[in-house]
Amino acid sequence: MIRLGLTGSIGMGKSTTAAMFAAAGVPVWDADAAVHRLYAPGGAAVAPLAAAFPEAVSDHVDRMALKTVIARDPAALDRIEAIVHPLVAADRDAFRPSVPMAVFDIPLLFEKSVQMDRTLLVTAPAVLQRARVLSRPNMTEAMLDTILSRQMPDRDKRARADHIIETLDPEATRLQVHALIRYLTQHA
CATH class of the missing domain: 1.10.287 (Helix Hairpins)
Structure with a gap:
C-alpha cells in the first residue's frame, strides 16, 4: 500500500482535498480526528x-x-x-486498510518528520490562506499569526514535497487529485 502523506499549513485546503480523495474511494486517516x-x-x-x-x-x-x-x-x-x-x-x-493507496492527513507531517511513501503538499497564495482562515468563527489575526509561527513556511514545505496541488479552485483541485491517484496507483 502506498502511504501518501497529505499536508499543508492552516487554510491551505487539506480537509477539502482529503475529502476529495475519500470521495474517489481512497481511505483517509485524519490526524485531527485521531x-x-x-x-x-x-x-x-x-x-x-x-x-x-x-x-x-x-x-x-x-x-x-x-x-x-x-x-x-x-x-x-x-x-x-x-x-x-x-x-x-x-x-x-x-x-x-487493504487497498493500493491510503491518504494520511497530517498537518505537521514535515515538522514532526513523519515518514510516508510519498508526500503531497496542498497550498494557496498567502492572501487566500489568510482570507480563508480569518473567515472562520472566532479566528483573529493574532491567533492566525501564532499558528503560522508554529508551522514550517510554505516555501520550505514545497521543497520537501513529492507532489504539490494548488487549491485555488475546487474543480481544478479535484482534477489534480484524480490525476495523482491514477499516477500513484499506476506507478506503485
Missing part, C-alpha cells in the same frame, strides 16, 4: 493528560482548557505533545 478520539471519554489520552493537567480533564480532555494552560505556561505544549504525539502515531500505525 486527536478527537484520543481526547473523548475513554480515549487513550484522557488518563495521562489528567495526571499532568488535571484542570483540563474531566471524563474527556477539554481543548479550550488546554489552550488556557498553554497560554499560562507555554512550556506545557511540549509536555502535552510528548503525551499525545506517540498516541497519535500508534493510531496512525494501526490504520492499515
Whole structure:
C-alpha cells in the first residue's frame, strides 16, 4: 500500500482535498480526528493528560482548557505533545486498510518528520490562506499569526514535497487529485 502523506499549513485546503480523495474511494486517516478520539471519554489520552493537567480533564480532555494552560505556561505544549504525539502515531500505525493507496492527513507531517511513501503538499497564495482562515468563527489575526509561527513556511514545505496541488479552485483541485491517484496507483 502506498502511504501518501497529505499536508499543508492552516487554510491551505487539506480537509477539502482529503475529502476529495475519500470521495474517489481512497481511505483517509485524519490526524485531527485521531486527536478527537484520543481526547473523548475513554480515549487513550484522557488518563495521562489528567495526571499532568488535571484542570483540563474531566471524563474527556477539554481543548479550550488546554489552550488556557498553554497560554499560562507555554512550556506545557511540549509536555502535552510528548503525551499525545506517540498516541497519535500508534493510531496512525494501526490504520492499515487493504487497498493500493491510503491518504494520511497530517498537518505537521514535515515538522514532526513523519515518514510516508510519498508526500503531497496542498497550498494557496498567502492572501487566500489568510482570507480563508480569518473567515472562520472566532479566528483573529493574532491567533492566525501564532499558528503560522508554529508551522514550517510554505516555501520550505514545497521543497520537501513529492507532489504539490494548488487549491485555488475546487474543480481544478479535484482534477489534480484524480490525476495523482491514477499516477500513484499506476506507478506503485
